[in-house]
Amino acid sequence: MxxxxxxxxxxxxxxxxxSALVMLxxxxxxxxxxxxxxxxxxxxxxxxxxxxxxxxxAAHRARPVAAGVPGRRGAEGAEAERRLAQPSLRR
Numbered sequence: 001m002x003x004x005x006x007x008x009x010x011x012x013x014x015x016x017x018x019s020a021l022v023m024l025x026x027x028x029x030x031x032x033x034x035x036x037x038x039x040x041x042x043x044x045x046x047x048x049x050x051x052x053x054x055x056x057x058a059a060h061r062a063r064p065v066a067a068g069v070p071g072r073r074g075a076e077g078a079e080a081e082r083r084l085a086q087p088s089l090r091r
Contacts, residue, residue: 004050012050016042 004012020042029035 008050008053011053012046015049016046019045 020038023029023038023042024035027034027038029038
């Protein structure tokens with residue numbers, strides 16, 4: 001599992017803190033169980049934000065490979081496609 005980068009840590013931490021504060025203010029939770037539920041929801045939301053934010057940036061940077069460009073999909077590309085199409089008995 002790759003280590004999180006500083007942006008992931010910042011986004012996730014900010015999301016946990018802000019969402020916990022907002023949910024505590026909105027629900028006015030005073031019991032221990034209510035606070036545990038709010039904290040758990042804030043942690044789950046922060047983890048989700050930290051994991052998905054870099055994926056959106058990578059999707060914008062990715063460029064499709066042009067099929068008509070010579071050399072891009074020569075013998076190597078055909079060989080890779082053929083190898084992937086066959087099932088493997090190795091684990």
